[in-house]
Amino acid sequence: MASSTQTLLEGGSLVQLTTLPGGLRVITERVPGVRSVAVGVWVQVGSRDESGDALGSAHYLEHLLFKGTSRRSALDISASIEAVGGELNAFTTKEYTCYHARVLDEDIDLALDVICDVVTDALIRSEDVEAERGVILEEIAMNDDDPGDVVHEAFTSALFVDSPLSTPVLGTIDTIEAITRDAIDGFYRSTYRPECMVVSVAGNVDHQQVVDVVLRAFGSRLTEDIAPAAPRQRGQATRHGQGVHLVQRPTEQAHVVLGYPGIPRIDDRRYAMAVLSTAFGGGMSSRLFQEVREKRGLAYAVYAFAQGFADNGLFGMYVGCLPSKLPTALDVCRDQVQAVITQGLSEDEIARGRGQVKGSTVLGQEDVSSRMTRIARSQIHGDPLLSIDEVLQRVDAVTIEEIQQVAKEILDQEELLAVVGPFDDAAAFQVGGRAGLQHE
Numbered sequence: 386m387a388s389s390t391q392t393l394l395e396g397g398s399l400v401q402l403t404t405l406p407g408g409l410r411v412i413t414e415r416v417p418g419v420r421s422v423a424v425g426v427w428v429q430v431g432s433r434d435e436s437g438d439a440l441g442s443a444h445y446l447e448h449l450l451f452k453g454t455s456r457r458s459a460l461d462i463s464a465s466i467e468a469v470g471g472e473l474n475a476f477t478t479k480e481y482t483c484y485h486a487r488v489l490d491e492d493i494d495l496a497l498d499v500i501c502d503v504v505t506d507a508l509i510r511s512e513d514v515e516a517e518r519g520v521i522l523e524e525i526a527m528n529d530d531d532p533g534d535v536v537h538e539a540f541t542s543a544l545f546v547d548s549p550l551s552t553p554v555l556g557t558i559d560t561i562e563a564i565t566r567d568a569i570d571g572f573y574r575s576t577y578r579p580e581c582m583v584v585s586v587a588g589n590v591d592h593q594q595v596v597d598v599v600l601r602a603f604g605s606r607l608t609e610d611i612a613p614a615a616p617r618q619r620g621q622a623t624r625h626g627q628g629v630h631l632v633q634r635p636t637e638q639a640h641v642v643l644g645y646p647g648i649p650r651i652d653d654r655r656y657a658m659a660v661l662s663t664a665f666g667g668g669m670s671s672r673l674f675q676e677v678r679e680k681r682g683l684a685y686a687v688y689a690f691a692q693g694f695a696d697n698g699l700f701g702m703y704v705g706c707l708p709s710k711l712p713t714a715l716d717v718c719r720d721q722v723q724a725v726i727t728q729g730l731s732e733d734e735i736a737r738g739r740g741q742v743k744g745s746t747v748l749g750q751e752d753v754s755s756r757m758t759r760i761a762r763s764q765i766h767g768d769p770l771l772s773i774d775e776v777l778q779r780v781d782a783v784t785i786e787e788i789q790q791v792a793k794e795i796l797d798q799e800e801l802l803a804v805v806g807p808f809d810d811a812a813a814f815q816v817g818g819r820a821g822l823q824h825e
Contacts, residue, residue, distance in 0.1 A: 388596075393760075393770050400760055400770060401592040407607035408580025408614065411596050412760050414587040416753060422588030423757035424496045425485035426504045429583075429614055429765055430576040432556075433479045433549035433694075441556025441564050442572035444477040445514075445521060449569065450484065451475070452513040454506040457499070465499055473499070477554055480617060480694060481765055487754055490589035494598050497586070501602035504582070509573060514566040522562070525555050532640045532805045533705065535632060540642040540803035543630040544699055548623045579606055581614045585761035588753040616767030617695035627799040631811035639711040639806035643718055644701025645798045648791075650693030651768045656742075656779050657787045658700070658795070662691040664730050664738025664788075665721075666702055672725070672734060673702060676717050683714040695766070700795050708806050715802075715814065722796050729789040743777050 387406070394400040399415040432443045451473075452459045466473040471488035484504055486496040528534045538553055545551040556564075586595050600607065625646045648654055666673035666689025677687045684706035691700045706714050730738075749755045750773055763770040771779070802814055 390592075390596075394772055396772065398756075399592075402764070403592070403596050404613060405579075405596070405600065405603075405607050406611075407603070407609050408578075408611040409582055409584065409599070409603060409607055410613050410764055411584045411586075411592075411599050412764055413585070413590050413592045413595050414756050414760050415590055415592070416588050416756060419589050419753060420490050421487060421753055422490050422493045422496070422586055422590050423485065423487045423752075423754040424493065424500055425483050425585045425757050425761055426500050427583040427585060427761045427765055428482045428484075428504070428577055429480075429581045429617070430482060431478050431480040432552055432554045434576065435549070435552070435572070438564065438568040439572040440552070440560040441521075442569050443482055444555050445517065445561070445564065445569050446507075446573055446577075447475045447477045447482060447484075448517040448521060449509055449513055450503045450507040452510070452517070453508050454502050455508065456502055456506065462499060462503060465495060469495065471496060479550055479554060483758075483761070485754070485757070493586070493588075493590060493595070497584075497595065497598045498602050501584070501599060504577060505603060505606060507573065509566065509570045511566045514569060518561060518564075521555065522558060525553075525558060525561065528555065532634055532636050532638070533703075535634070536640040536642050536703070536803050536805040539630050539632050539805065540644060540701060540801065541699065543626040543803060544644070544646065544801050545697065546624050546626045548697070550623070550694060550697060578614075579603060580611045583761050583764045585757045585764075587756035587760065613764075616765065623697050626801050628801065629811040629814045630801070630803045631808060631814070632803070632805045633808065634805050635807050636805065637707075638705050639708045639804065639808070640703075640705050641711065641715065641805075642701045642703050642803045643715065644699055644801055645795055647691050647698030647700040647795060648693060649696055649698055651766055652693065652698070654787070654791050655693060657783045657791045658691050659742050660735060660738045660780065660783055661730070661788050661792050661795075662689050662700065662738075663741045664734045665689045665725065665792075667738065668741055670737050672721055672730070673718065676721055677704065677714055681713070681717065683710045683717065687714075708808070711804075711806070712813075719800075725792050726797050729785070729792065732785065735785055735788060739780060739783070742780050746776055746780070747773060 390403040392401050403411045435442050469492045473486045475484045484500050488496045542551045584599050673687050677683050684704050686705040689702045704714050
């Protein structure tokens with residue numbers, strides 16, 4: 386398979402994509418007027434791809450790949466980037482993993498070489514697996530000490546029931562204690578393949594220079610005649626959880642997420658969903674903030690959020706308040722949900738929500754790391770890359786009727802409520818005699 390290059394966007398910035406032998410994609414965005422570059426190697430594998438004895442591998446690899454390669458020690462990896470004032474990190478999600486750096490434009494070759502080396506030639510030594518096992522268990526314990534994290538994880542796990550989306554990205558104490566070096570290494574060898582990767586760079590960058598460095602870094606790994614991996618496809622319909630999921634904790638505050646199944650990330654309704662989520666609970670002028678905090682003083686933190694995956698999605702509302710105020714706060718949230726279902730949002734609310742979505746879209750692109758992320762995700766998700774102006778036009782084109790229709794479709798479903806706090810009985814939060822109460 387010969388290399389092929391195409392221009393995806395021109396104008397304020399230049400976005401080019403080269404597909405190399407082996408199926409590796411290299412995408413860059415040249416941003417005028419900056420002296421930095423953001424570099425990322427994205428792998429189309431996350432926690433939902435784990436199974437059997439490999440549960441917890443995706444995030445475990447995020448730790449292990451920085452422990453050393455045949456060319457560099459762990460110190461060499463970190464010191465080489467920090468010596469030029471750069472930043473090096475990684476993150477794992479349910480559907481992909483990213484290794485990234487930000488450096489001065491003059492150090493782009495170094496950053497690319499280090500990250501490509503880390504991703505393609507990790508040693509995965511037994512001693513490193515054992516050392517990082519304790520670190521990851523500490524990370525799980527740290528998250529478990531944050532009731533805000535716990536309630537979001539409880540909601541996601543209960544909503545997606547028996548789907549791989551229900552498993553925590555970090556894994557669990559049991560899976561991390563049980564996993565072996567061979568299982569992690571097998572997961573690495575089977576999933577970290579060039580056709581499943583996207584090299585993404587944004588900033589003061591020359592596309593051909595990036596391609597040349599990547600070719601040298603990947604070397605003989607790019608000799609096979611393989612097409613890039615297809616975007617993750619929608620699978621079978623997922624069974625969604627309902628009712629109340631209570632996690633007993635002796636906390637000073639109650640933490641709750643009330644929500645419903647949402648829409649996949651590239652659903653045509655995503656622009657309407659973005660405006661709905663923002664208008665309903667995305668800022669200080671939103672419906673939820675005004676009704677729960679400003680008018681009644683029931684909570685310090687209250688907001689709505691939406692998240693999409695390849696084949697699924699969620700929509701939720703978070704409230705953190707005193708345990709004694711939780712019943713009233715929930716009543717207000719449920720009342721507002723019903724009001725939106727029956728009466729819709731006002732034109733002023735939608736106008737503010739639309740403006741917030743547009744503003745955050747533009748402001749988010751002031752950073753080269755955000756641009757690097759945007760162009761990479763377009764490749765991983767199989768979503769056509771739109772210019773920022775085209776995105777804004779899509780937001781402007783959403784009608785009030787489309788927003789109200791999405792609101793009815795999403796909010797008029799059986800709810801799921803996750804609660805973390807000093808409560809004894811999940812039934813106290815039940816509505817309408819619904820079944821499916823859970824307790825832990």
